[in-house]
Amino acid sequence: MSGTSSVGVAVEPQRLPDGFSSLPPGPELAAALATVDVARLAPGDVFAVLAAQQRMVSHYQAQLLASLYEGGRVRFEAGAGPLDRADELGRFSADEASFTLHWSAEKTKSYQFLAEQLLRRLPAVYAALADGRIDLARAGAFHSALFPVTDHAAALIVDRLLQRAAGWTVANLAERLRYWVHKLDPDAARKRQQASVADRRIYARLQDDGTAELGGTHLPPDRAAAAHDRLDALARAAKADGDPRTLNQLRADVYLDLLGGQVFQKRPSRDPLTDTADTTNPTIDHQPPPRPNTAAATDTAEAGDTAEAGDTAEAGGGARRHRWPTPTGCPGSGSPTPPADRSPPPRTRGRPTPSVPTRWAGTGTTGTATPAPTRPRSTSPSPPGWTRRSRPRSPAGNCAPAADSDPRPAAACTSRSSCPP
Numbered sequence: 001m002s003g004t005s006s007v008g009v010a011v012e013p014q015r016l017p018d019g020f021s022s023l024p025p026g027p028e029l030a031a032a033l034a035t036v037d038v039a040r041l042a043p044g045d046v047f048a049v050l051a052a053q054q055r056m057v058s059h060y061q062a063q064l065l066a067s068l069y070e071g072g073r074v075r076f077e078a079g080a081g082p083l084d085r086a087d088e089l090g091r092f093s094a095d096e097a098s099f100t101l102h103w104s105a106e107k108t109k110s111y112q113f114l115a116e117q118l119l120r121r122l123p124a125v126y127a128a129l130a131d132g133r134i135d136l137a138r139a140g141a142f143h144s145a146l147f148p149v150t151d152h153a154a155a156l157i158v159d160r161l162l163q164r165a166a167g168w169t170v171a172n173l174a175e176r177l178r179y180w181v182h183k184l185d186p187d188a189a190r191k192r193q194q195a196s197v198a199d200r201r202i203y204a205r206l207q208d209d210g211t212a213e214l215g216g217t218h219l220p221p222d223r224a225a226a227a228h229d230r231l232d233a234l235a236r237a238a239k240a241d242g243d244p245r246t247l248n249q250l251r252a253d254v255y256l257d258l259l260g261g262q263v264f265q266k267r268p269s270r271d272p273l274t275d276t277a278d279t280t281n282p283t284i285d286h287q288p289p290p291r292p293n294t295a296a297a298t299d300t301a302e303a304g305d306t307a308e309a310g311d312t313a314e315a316g317g318g319a320r321r322h323r324w325p326t327p328t329g330c331p332g333s334g335s336p337t338p339p340a341d342r343s344p345p346p347r348t349r350g351r352p353t354p355s356v357p358t359r360w361a362g363t364g365t366t367g368t369a370t371p372a373p374t375r376p377r378s379t380s381p382s383p384p385g386w387t388r389r390s391r392p393r394s395p396a397g398n399c400a401p402a403a404d405s406d407p408r409p410a411a412a413c414t415s416r417s418s419c420p421p
Contacts, residue, residue: 013041013042013045014036014037014040014041014045015045016032016036016041016045016048016049017032020032020048020052021048021051021052023052024055024131024132025055025056025058025059025130025131025132026059029052029055029056030056032052033049033052033053033056036049054132054135055131055132057135058129058130058131058132058133058134058135058136059129059131059132061129061135061136062126062129062130063130065111065118065126065129066119068097068108068112068115069089069112069115069116069119070085071093071096071100071112072086072089072093072097072112072116073086073087073089073093074086074096076096088116089112089113089116093109093112094108094109094112097112114139114140114143117143117147118139118143121151121154122142122143122146122154122158124155124159124162125139125142125158125162126139128162128165133166134162134165134166137170138165138166138170138173141170141173141174141177142162142165142173142177144174145157145174145178145181146158146177146181147192148181148185148188148189148191148192149181149184149185149188149189150185150188153181153184153185153188156180156184157177157180157181157184160180161173161176161177196218197218197219197220199218200216200217200218200219200220201217201218202214202215202216202217203215203217214255214259231254231255231258232251234250234254234268235247235250235251235254235268236250237266238254238266238267238268241266241267243267244278245278246283248283249274249278249283250268253268253269253274254268256268
């Protein structure tokens, strides 16, 4: 089948050499790629070339690491021969390479250390990188996860996961590596976590777009989760009170108010910059679609579980988001509901709405953020032949609806105040 160029001249699609997809990275594949014009390839051949280019990139990255490691071991002192090498990397091993490549010393040291670990401790991972079977990101995932474990445990984990690593995303590979590290060498994993927690810190830096980034790293996971849940609860309470900002915006504003010692009752403070930005750049607050009631919650994320981009994981995705089970008797735990087109309006009858207790940063006082009241009961007459029924109630009382994307573990629903706000 012939194609047509942009100037209307008929051209024949270029054919790839036989066996092109199975060529290993090296001079032969490089010579074949040099003759390819991707604009003249059939759709399937375009992706065959893409895969071949990735193999070559991985091959050259492995060679670059080997050269960086060798450059860090060369000796410049008087009397040293041209082939003399140091036994290991030293304090100034990165200086000459960083000057040659115009890299920072920190970046050069990190790549030299990665090269040393792959070449001397994880040779199978380095061989897979040189053969183009994995890329540099996956090789780095092996190095990062296996650094604290013993050599024997590292060899077992590499032997188990390396052949399948190319078919996983980097996030999926890191998740499996963490599992096997904790299973085969839990002491090493515990020591690594303790060393990281000892290095906990906060940071603040400017972004290229004129905004700022403020956060913390190496934090204890339980305290970080509790802090995030508190921010989320306060943001949702403000949203229920009628605040027009999105949940992501409310979480950020609550975050800044609490850290800055700004006291608020129901809604976080506003400032001219955010008001102007929110007015000129309206953002849709994406809410999850209604989720059908199920008998049991699962650990696998569903389509309705992700409320906003801020609730999910990052680039490279693939890691599943854990959904805490809803307690029996609360909405979403299997309680039947009337059909959407025939269910009566909600009954209020003085039903109290659970409040969210909050301890304001720096004040030592406790405030209460109360969601918006429920709608008044409708007085419209029932359709002919239909009897109005009250909404089904949970065995433990009137539970407040739990948000679909609320990640907190819900306690047993034994009272009105025990359900998640």
